Amino acid sequence: MGRFSMLEWPVVRQFRSGDYLGRGPAATSAKTRDVQPRTATADRVVRSVCPYCAVGCGQRVYVKDEKIVQIEGDPDSPISRGRLCPKGAASEQLVNSPGRQTEVLYRPPRATEWQRLDRDTAIDMIADRFLRTRRNTWQDLDEKGRKLRRTMGIASLGGATLDNEENYLIKKLFTAAGAIQIENQARI
Template sequence: MTHRNRRPRGTLTGRLVGALQDWSVPRQLRGAPGHAKAAESAMSRGLRPRLEQADRVGTSICPYCAVGCAQLIYARDGKPIAVEGDPRSPVNQGTLCPKGAATFGLMVSPGRLDRCLHRAPGATAWREVPLDWAMERIAQLAKRSRDESFVSRLPDGTRVNHTLAMASMGGATLDNEENYLIKKLFSAGLGMVFVENQARV
């Protein structure tokens, strides 16, 4: 410890000595006790858990496979800053697999889409369109396809109430409440029979 007093402040040698002294490996090789202390450095002493910056924590469930790992989403200023396994869950007890641990990366992925895109028939590129325009156009197209194809009864009088010209795929990644509205609207409302999700694939 005496060499610290001899250290000429500010010189190149001094900074080098300081850095070497701060380097944790020689300390660990000398068998310094305690994992935390032995690994400490000037930088790590200043580190704080990212989670401390959160102004909100909410409960969530992993969006990948069907094991159903519980997660905690930490957010600051309305943006996610970390996603961790929920230690209370009897399913995952705080753990997450490589996919589940990537949930934060998924939420903030540069690949996330944030605008509606439209590709006109024969076009070679997308164009951005307003959400409201897309919704109205889709409603009109759905009505047109349904009206052009709807069959109330077969020639022998058998009731069918359906359209074979519209189809839907997806659901296994969605919420129960979403699946319920999809089935209710598409099947009970519009008479679509080609309603399928990934349960078979």
């Protein structure tokens, strides 16, 4: 740190520069003027959509050395016009959080510890259970012989982070599988 100079006091800077209200360059120190935003040093900018709700606010994701350094609202987005809610503005913290879960964890029945699984194994387990449940709970006819073609063993509760297209496809998938209990958090 350099020697202290009374000429660098903000009030002195105000009068020396003619910025009497202290709203211009007199209000900033040399250190403040040297600070650059994280976005200035980014290697590239990627456009994305906020992951939190079904609104679909546009985001600009700033990447440096293949690591996300900042996420801001996309002013070119017709939905949000550059604005983000508090959760959307904190997206960078979600991505870079040291506590973020990046592996599939599975706890078998009556086990006390979690096991790590590779993604393909987890997807196969889910598909096997889905098909087995559908097969074991299938109702083709009711007691009077009327056609049902349904299963009461499978239900779907969608989240509000899904957009209309994703919800449409999930509805089609579960309806084709015979499920009739299909709901979405956004409607509740």
